[in-house]
Amino acid sequence: MRRVGRVDTCPLTVVGVARTARTTKADTPVQAGLNRAEHGAVHVAEEFAEGLAELDGFDYAWLVSWLDRHGETGEAPLVQVPYLLRRTPRPVGLFATRSPRRVNPIGLSLVRLLGVEGTTVRFAGVDLLDGTPIVDIKPYVAAFDLPPGEPRCGWVDEVALAEGATPASLDPR
């Protein structure tokens, strides 16, 4: 059995575990949307298998995860320099970032579904460390999740988004 993360620290019911090729935070892409080609899987616990029925009819899904390896340094700072601003450092409010260091370390990853076989959900779009606890899977529904027009995206609109960016690649040192 490979390392399964610190599932024991999660205050929620863990419905599955992410399996990816990423084992260190520094080398894990900061967003699934910036790493859409890489494949991973969620191994859903047997007791929740029935809940996957018809998920394969959706092209995309949200993985709601418990970012178990981002709480080690204590409380999340309310003002942070996001990874994507590290080369032009500027602090912004936590709730205006997608930083993994949050008051509640809940991750939200949009992934493309590749297949559901038994209790394995294969996907493309990896921003999770191997072993990250998954606490929910929700289907992507355009009618609910797609805002009209071209919404302003704050400071992110000013940043060049590099495919596959990781904390290490974004570190100016």
Add this chain to the structure above:
Amino acid sequence: MRRVGRVDTCPLTVVGVARTARTTKADTPVQAGLNRAEHGAVHVAEEFAEGLAELDGFDYAWLVSWLDRHGETGEAPLVQVPYLLRRTPRPVGLFATRSPRRVNPIGLSLVRLLGVEGTTVRFAGVDLLDGTPIVDIKPYVAAFDLPPGEPRCGWVDEVALAEGATPASLDPR
């Protein structure tokens, strides 16, 4: 002080509370995306106020909520008839629905930001009961949250989505 929901039952840190005009589950729209005109607010706890800096640069945000009034009947069924399928009843897997009755009752609402003043975040798009605990706010970032093309959305693609639909309006009885 108005009723603030059952914040005490939430195993996560509550960062704020949703304020809406909706007080009963049956008459609360099932999705913010189907009720985009109605306004609400999040009253963020004073201790997290700093985390709101620069949120106002984004047009949309995700409210991650704890659906505190959907766990009363015990464990969530793994196979459910979604509200939106009540007129043509068919059970689907929980993880292929956006049902509020989930293994972990975590809600995900896409809302349009109207303004951030002090600790009050005003928004449009209401699917939360008044007093619902908010456990995270994340900015909507198109580069992360917008899938390319026109993804298949499973059973939802077969359903007529009525603006403002509520459990009561969708009940065939």
